[in-house]
Amino acid sequence: MIVYEIYPTAFGDVCIAAEDSGPQAGLVALGFVRDGQAPGIRPGWQRRSCALTDKASVQLGEYLAGNRQAFDLRLHPPGTPFQQRVWTALRDIPFGETRSYRQQAEALGNPKAVRAVARANGANPLAIVIPCHRVIGADGTLTGYAGGLELKARLLTLEGARFTRQGELL
Template sequence: MKQHTVTDSPYGPLTLVADDGVLCGLYMTDQRHRPPEETFGTRDDTLFAEAEEQLKAYFAGDLEEFTVELRLNGTPFQRTVWDALRRIPYGETRTYGQLAGILGAPAASRAVGLANGRNPIGIIVPCHRVIGANGSLTGYGGGLERKQRLLDFERGASLF
């Protein structure tokens, strides 16, 4: 059974979605690949205390690694990519090619990019830490401005 809540953040409202009490979605306003609202289930503002607490600590600069339980729904390849995203250290970036190499598929940078773009749990699964081969910001479901702000925040260049 799915349930959701909406919480504030320095990046705008975040919609948290749980499936049987386990976080399976974190979506930003106007996010590409955001599922329709009707798929989020009923609203429950009490179910997400741990995730909200960790997000507040992250935005305060007091948390670098999330430990909230996640349910990542996707293909086996997507889940492998999303797991690799969670291993990118706070404040660092990797290219799509580097991730493909880490996964043992150096020619799969485009597939890594597609999986990255379908990440259902933004921020917590830090897809914003992936950049283009030349160091440029490339696609981000939450928008390039948000991606830049998240990277700047993690690098200590911008405090809220």
């Protein structure tokens, strides 16, 4: 059964969902609540916490406080085989570093798949834990992020990453 709970963080409320038992146990969704809407919630999911959502909440809090650079969580995001490959590659981007969509496509061995990589990044159901916020435009500018560009800038600043916003190197 998939369960979810909403947890407060220093960056706003976050909804964390997990398959709480069995061979598929792991996090399936994590996203910031925007305009009162918890992202990714599906009919049939039950609102209650479990050990996995609680552990993710603690680790996310540590990350947002600047006390954690990597997550130690069991993940089970639903997605196509291509999306899974893209999300695995995202997890290989070190804390505090960024990549362009082209660099990410090249890392997957398909430099022409830039748009497909961008779509897969946009479909990432596990914000921050699968760090799609570390992917920026080839010119160093911030590009789309499901949580909004302001949140993306805050996350990259927290990590000490360099990026450009409105022509200004940050």
